[in-house]
Amino acid sequence: MKQFSLFLTILSGVFCSISQPASAQDKELTLYTQRHYAFDQEVYARFQEQTGIKINVVKASADELITRLEEEGANTAADLFMATDGGALYRAHSAGLLQPTTSTTALEKVKPPLREKDAHWVAMTKRARVIVHSKDRVDPSELSTYEALADKKWRGRIVVRSSTNSYNQALLTTIIDADGRDKALEWATAVRKNMARPPQGSDRDQVRAISAGLADVAIVNTYYIGLLETSEEQKDRDVAAAVKIFFPNQDDRGTHINISGLGIVKASKKADLANQFIDFLLSEEIQKLYPANTFEYPVVEGTPLSDRQLKWGEFKADDVDFSVLGKLHADAIKVFNEAGWE
Ligand SMILES: [Fe+2]
Numbered sequence: 001m002k003q004f005s006l007f008l009t010i011l012s013g014v015f016c017s018i019s020q021p022a023s024a025q026d027k028e029l030t031l032y033t034q035r036h037y038a039f040d041q042e043v044y045a046r047f048q049e050q051t052g053i054k055i056n057v058v059k060a061s062a063d064e065l066i067t068r069l070e071e072e073g074a075n076t077a078a079d080l081f082m083a084t085d086g087g088a089l090y091r092a093h094s095a096g097l098l099q100p101t102t103s104t105t106a107l108e109k110v111k112p113p114l115r116e117k118d119a120h121w122v123a124m125t126k127r128a129r130v131i132v133h134s135k136d137r138v139d140p141s142e143l144s145t146y147e148a149l150a151d152k153k154w155r156g157r158i159v160v161r162s163s164t165n166s167y168n169q170a171l172l173t174t175i176i177d178a179d180g181r182d183k184a185l186e187w188a189t190a191v192r193k194n195m196a197r198p199p200q201g202s203d204r205d206q207v208r209a210i211s212a213g214l215a216d217v218a219i220v221n222t223y224y225i226g227l228l229e230t231s232e233e234q235k236d237r238d239v240a241a242a243v244k245i246f247f248p249n250q251d252d253r254g255t256h257i258n259i260s261g262l263g264i265v266k267a268s269k270k271a272d273l274a275n276q277f278i279d280f281l282l283s284e285e286i287q288k289l290y291p292a293n294t295f296e297y298p299v300v301e302g303t304p305l306s307d308r309q310l311k312w313g314e315f316k317a318d319d320v321d322f323s324v325l326g327k328l329h330a331d332a333i334k335v336f337n338e339a340g341w342e
Pocket of ligand 1 (some may be wrong): 221
């Protein structure tokens, strides 16, 4: 119902802009995005309120959007490309699809690796992919690294989503980078053997499986715990209460993080408006809102974390260059296939 009324709000916005004079049409940006979070609509509404610039959203997977941008070429309607994976941003830039941002905030307040060195893309949020475990059946002292999930003691106790998911692919690129391809293949094979069921469902479904007693540990992005903890549904909040977050690899390279970020499409003729939008997403106002609303981590230094994130704990993040996520993307898919990880 909420989604339906949101749809009506968006629809009425579309009609409003149609009835406005032609010049108002120029104050629109088309955003190709992989993101799927309800809160983003609020961010776009605030941006429109403050600048008069309307954001038209086109949602699909990163690969679909990259293919579409390539096919549409100079005729694309897209002004901005947004992804939930540094690897996808790297691939979009490598395909020559992006132009550098001149956003002062991006250039001054977000440094590589959180942006491409020449600012062809910039991160807006960070996300941590962690181990989540049953409060009752697993003691945190039993956990250490992603690598250690290959141990036989986890046989029949792990759940993870499918290897077709970009979050898992990104994680595996960092394991290939750190340990080498052979070790990464051994790892993926052993973890697949340790699974309580074939990979399926979303990150939230893995947490539900732990809560239901089907498994003891899962690999999940932390913000999904935030979404469950704050859900309107009591049963979601119960699911979240059954698990704890564990930040792996604290004694070596750090916990795997990925980014959500965006770049201006090379063919866009509205770079000035697009730069305003990037400035807005990196503003203190919006950076402060992500930690408490999408439960992602801010990218602009000095932005406070939310109480919920502080309660989960501070952690050492893997500072791998996100280009690794793009360069090793195809290898990661091959390794997953060879490991029999569906
Ligand atoms: Fe997600």
